[in-house]
Amino acid sequence: MVILISFSRVIVGNFYSSHSYDRVSYNADSAVCIDHTGMIQQILSKTDPNFSKIIQTAKTEDRLTFLNTNEVLLPGFIDLHIHAPQWPQTGTGLDLPLKEWLNDYTFPLEAKYANHTFAKKVYSDLVSSLLAHGTTTAVYFGTMHVSANIELARQCLNFGQRAFIGQVAMDNPFETPDYYRDSSTSSSLSATMTFIQKLTELTGPSSRLVKPIITPRFVPSCTDDLLEGLGKLAHRFDLPIQTHCSESIWEHNYAISRFHKHDTAVLDHFGLLTDKAILAHGTQLDETDLQQISNAHAAIAHCPISNIYFGDGIFTAARAHRYQIDVGLGTDIAGGFSPSLYRNIQQSIMSSRQLPNQSENHLTTANAFYLATYGGAKSLGLKTGLIKPGYWADFQIVCLPDHNDRPASDNNQLERLLYATTANDIKSVYVAGQQVI
Amino acid sequence: MVILISFSRVIVGNFYSSHSYDRVSYNADSAVCIDHTGMIQQILSKTDPNFSKIIQTAKTEDRLTFLNTNEVLLPGFIDLHIHAPQWPQTGTGLDLPLKEWLNDYTFPLEAKYANHTFAKKVYSDLVSSLLAHGTTTAVYFGTMHVSANIELARQCLNFGQRAFIGQVAMDNPFETPDYYRDSSTSSSLSATMTFIQKLTELTGPSSRLVKPIITPRFVPSCTDDLLEGLGKLAHRFDLPIQTHCSESIWEHNYAISRFHKHDTAVLDHFGLLTDKAILAHGTQLDETDLQQISNAHAAIAHCPISNIYFGDGIFTAARAHRYQIDVGLGTDIAGGFSPSLYRNIQQSIMSSRQLPNQSENHLTTANAFYLATYGGAKSLGLKTGLIKPGYWADFQIVCLPDHNDRPASDNNQLERLLYATTANDIKSVYVAGQQVI
Numbered sequence: 001m002v003i004l005i006s007f008s009r010v011i012v013g014n015f016y017s018s019h020s021y022d023r024v025s026y027n028a029d030s031a032v033c034i035d036h037t038g039m040i041q042q043i044l045s046k047t048d049p050n051f052s053k054i055i056q057t058a059k060t061e062d063r064l065t066f067l068n069t070n071e072v073l074l075p076g077f078i079d080l081h082i083h084a085p086q087w088p089q090t091g092t093g094l095d096l097p098l099k100e101w102l103n104d105y106t107f108p109l110e111a112k113y114a115n116h117t118f119a120k121k122v123y124s125d126l127v128s129s130l131l132a133h134g135t136t137t138a139v140y141f142g143t144m145h146v147s148a149n150i151e152l153a154r155q156c157l158n159f160g161q162r163a164f165i166g167q168v169a170m171d172n173p174f175e176t177p178d179y180y181r182d183s184s185t186s187s188s189l190s191a192t193m194t195f196i197q198k199l200t201e202l203t204g205p206s207s208r209l210v211k212p213i214i215t216p217r218f219v220p221s222c223t224d225d226l227l228e229g230l231g232k233l234a235h236r237f238d239l240p241i242q243t244h245c246s247e248s249i250w251e252h253n254y255a256i257s258r259f260h261k262h263d264t265a266v267l268d269h270f271g272l273l274t275d276k277a278i279l280a281h282g283t284q285l286d287e288t289d290l291q292q293i294s295n296a297h298a299a300i301a302h303c304p305i306s307n308i309y310f311g312d313g314i315f316t317a318a319r320a321h322r323y324q325i326d327v328g329l330g331t332d333i334a335g336g337f338s339p340s341l342y343r344n345i346q347q348s349i350m351s352s353r354q355l356p357n358q359s360e361n362h363l364t365t366a367n368a369f370y371l372a373t374y375g376g377a378k379s380l381g382l383k384t385g386l387i388k389p390g391y392w393a394d395f396q397i398v399c400l401p402d403h404n405d406r407p408a409s410d411n412n413q414l415e416r417l418l419y420a421t422t423a424n425d426i427k428s429v430y431v432a433g434q435q436v437i
Numbered sequence: 438m439v440i441l442i443s444f445s446r447v448i449v450g451n452f453y454s455s456h457s458y459d460r461v462s463y464n465a466d467s468a469v470c471i472d473h474t475g476m477i478q479q480i481l482s483k484t485d486p487n488f489s490k491i492i493q494t495a496k497t498e499d500r501l502t503f504l505n506t507n508e509v510l511l512p513g514f515i516d517l518h519i520h521a522p523q524w525p526q527t528g529t530g531l532d533l534p535l536k537e538w539l540n541d542y543t544f545p546l547e548a549k550y551a552n553h554t555f556a557k558k559v560y561s562d563l564v565s566s567l568l569a570h571g572t573t574t575a576v577y578f579g580t581m582h583v584s585a586n587i588e589l590a591r592q593c594l595n596f597g598q599r600a601f602i603g604q605v606a607m608d609n610p611f612e613t614p615d616y617y618r619d620s621s622t623s624s625s626l627s628a629t630m631t632f633i634q635k636l637t638e639l640t641g642p643s644s645r646l647v648k649p650i651i652t653p654r655f656v657p658s659c660t661d662d663l664l665e666g667l668g669k670l671a672h673r674f675d676l677p678i679q680t681h682c683s684e685s686i687w688e689h690n691y692a693i694s695r696f697h698k699h700d701t702a703v704l705d706h707f708g709l710l711t712d713k714a715i716l717a718h719g720t721q722l723d724e725t726d727l728q729q730i731s732n733a734h735a736a737i738a739h740c741p742i743s744n745i746y747f748g749d750g751i752f753t754a755a756r757a758h759r760y761q762i763d764v765g766l767g768t769d770i771a772g773g774f775s776p777s778l779y780r781n782i783q784q785s786i787m788s789s790r791q792l793p794n795q796s797e798n799h800l801t802t803a804n805a806f807y808l809a810t811y812g813g814a815k816s817l818g819l820k821t822g823l824i825k826p827g828y829w830a831d832f833q834i835v836c837l838p839d840h841n842d843r844p845a846s847d848n849n850q851l852e853r854l855l856y857a858t859t860a861n862d863i864k865s866v867y868v869a870g871q872q873v874i
Contacts, residue, residue: 091838091854094852095801337783337857346774347787353745419527419775420774
């Protein structure tokens with residue numbers, strides 16, 4: 001059985017994976033074979049002639065994970081938008097408008113990450129908590145502190161979470177407080193450069209787990225020169241970009257008043273609307289913006305819980321999908337109060353049912369599952385979010401809720417699971433084939 | 438210390454309790470003294486001259502519960518609307534319209550409660566689960582089966598949950614399936630009578646824990662004679678009433694088409710709109726309905742999660758409050774997918790932020806906490822939901838979320854707690870002074 005030598009692990013059981021935006025496929029009694037790089041090499045069904053032999057060999061070599069009948073394998077979730085430093089303020093001050101919330105809660109807290117010990121304590125707790133909630137990939141906003149951001153990277157490497165980490169750039173004295181602002185445009189750009197360099201030193205040049213992402217906080221907090229400089233950096237190093245885009249009426253109007261155009265067009269003007277850009281929120285985007293985002297092949301991070309508090313509206317994910325824009329889900333900690341993508345799947349469905357034209361804008365269970373898995377992965381150009389050969393073995397093993405009655409169908413079982421799962425129901429989590437929880 | 442002899446337990450720590458609809462009071466280092474009937478007899482602050490002596494005596498007599506600094510005492514929650522038999526279908530079929538959901542999922546499931554073993558298994562699991570989520574009082578719809586409903590009562594008594602239990606009455610052949618319908622109006626009324634009698638035999642005539650509640654399922658499923666008969670029964674035995682009221686556009690229009698008036702007026706016509714009536718949902722109520730409900734001193738069970746799936750709109754709790762109507766929260770299992778009142782507190786706030794005229798209809802954290810505690814208790818005329826002398830000692834002890842940072846205020850701490858608590862954070866639960874979890 002030469003074929004077996006290359007497997008690092010074989011997981012046997014039932015799994016769900018998106019077949020398309022509208023359909024989730026259920027695969028019973030499958031053997032998911034993971035190679036030594038952490039990728040799914042092949043998936044065998046029970047009827048495959050090699051099925052029993054592979055299981056037997058994996059068992060002998062202690063490389064077998066056999067799911068109980070009350071457990072299923074799911075792709076790990078992708079959190080496409082989360083502010084790591086805001087973890088300590090989660091669930092507080094949500095009654096305030098965005099700008100007050102930033103000034104009263106967020107900026108003072110983020111400033112504390114100049115203290116490395118504080119950063120280490122919070123980031124260790126955050127990364128392990130997210131993994132425990134089934135989030136195998138996170139796209140993080142850090143702070144303006146290089147050393148704290150490197151500490152976040154270190155925690156991701158320690159715990160084994162796939163991550164993009166952003167050195168937050170913000171230099172506009174009119175829209176940022178004195179105590180929490182890059183001292184100049186050039187210092188902001190050089191902090192980003194330093195961060196990229198230090199991160200590369202930490203991870204090695206070909207790291208597949210933790211990568212840098214260019215991060216202008218949002219248009220209001222950046223000068224024109226900074227936006228332009230970051231666009232050039234992203235281009236020069238071929239890096240992904242993340243920023244907020246038309247999150248609230250205030251932000252939307254700010255861009256109009258300063259640039260006489262929408263956020264999307266501003267970002268495009270500065271070279272920040274690329275096919276590697278992740279735009280968070282987008283609640284105020286109009287049809288022109290969506291077409292522009294679609295043309296640029298940029299992606300949108302939909303943060304359904306956060307939208308309710310700070311978005312002045314709900315992002316219509318179904319409409320963006322009609323524009324063929326890649327969309328994933330973000331917790332937006334701490335604009336959203338929950339670190340769980342399950343909670344955001346639920347809220348994305350619930351909020352979509354309150355949109356106008358419900359029938360065309362309503363997200364189904366299958367749609368929301370897609371957003372939390374492959375939608376996020378595709379936005380990042382990452383081979384994850386599907387249980388399919390050639391994709392990373394980023395998984396969660398989830399215990400099914402027991403309600404004394406068998407669900408009527410596999411779809412019902414998935415629906416129930418997505419509505420009921422908490423961190424306590426997640427038995428184990430794998431990233432690139434390594435068990436991390 | 439003669440005074441101490443009458444205490445069955447003293448709980449010492451910090452607690453939150455509604456001061457009013459708009460304000461929650463935080464009481465640090467208090468001694469909550471519970472008498473032998475299970476009521477709060479007095480509450481002493483740390484500065485009270487008897488504080489130390491009472492704690493010392495309680496400790497000596499092994500009657501002291503001392504909260505850790507990371508724990509708080511809260512009133513137990515009241516679930517004002519829940520369908521006990523639907524527990525096994527929780528989180529499934531939520532994409533369907535109400536009528537299809539009833540016919541495809543709910544009625545076939547409810548019919549299964551003719552099987553007593555099935556009923557016992559489900560109800561045991563349900564009652565213990567609700568208590569574990571901090572729900573100390575539940576207002577249950579049962580099924581049309583007397584013995585299953587008595588089994589539900591037995592489980593409430595076994596586990597120590599305060600409950601109102603309803604024998605579901607439904608005899609209209611045009612709106613109920615053949616296999617799940619009272620065979621006639623008189624058999625429906627006599628089943629309700631039998632249930633009340635058997636429940637009284639089980640609990641004793643002066644039971645303070647478990648009580649019957651008159652339960653016409655909703656207007657469509659009842660004939661005129663049944664509605665009239667149930668109204669008379671409620672009056673004759675001075676019993677509370679529960680039913681659905683203007684839950685969906687379909688139900689709202691059904692009443693108009695059959696009676697040429699709204700649900701509220703129909704209920705009033707049949708003597709079912711009393712000061713002991715709990716009307717579930719009410720998403721389609723207009724100003725006239727609200728005024729009528731207010732005049733009758735009836736109450737409304739707001740089920741924010743369920744509304745999103747089956748309500749065709751969100752009940753505007755703040756508006757009902759302006760009409761001086763008592764409002765509490767209901768999970769509406771399985772129209773709502775979560776057994777947790779915490780989840781419904783969160784959703785009541787979130788949904789209210791998506792209503793028109795947000796500033797006047799927006800629920801604050803304090804409002805939602807009030808609805809889940811005293812709002813529900815007041816709707817039922819029950820002395821619970823507050824931590825105050827003369828009220829039942831129905832409590833939950835909750836571990837505070839730890840986010841490596843101290844919340845800015847006691848209000849922030851409560852907000853975070855209400856957004857983060859799951860059953861795993863609830864350390865213990867008391868009903869009438871008895872620890873039940």
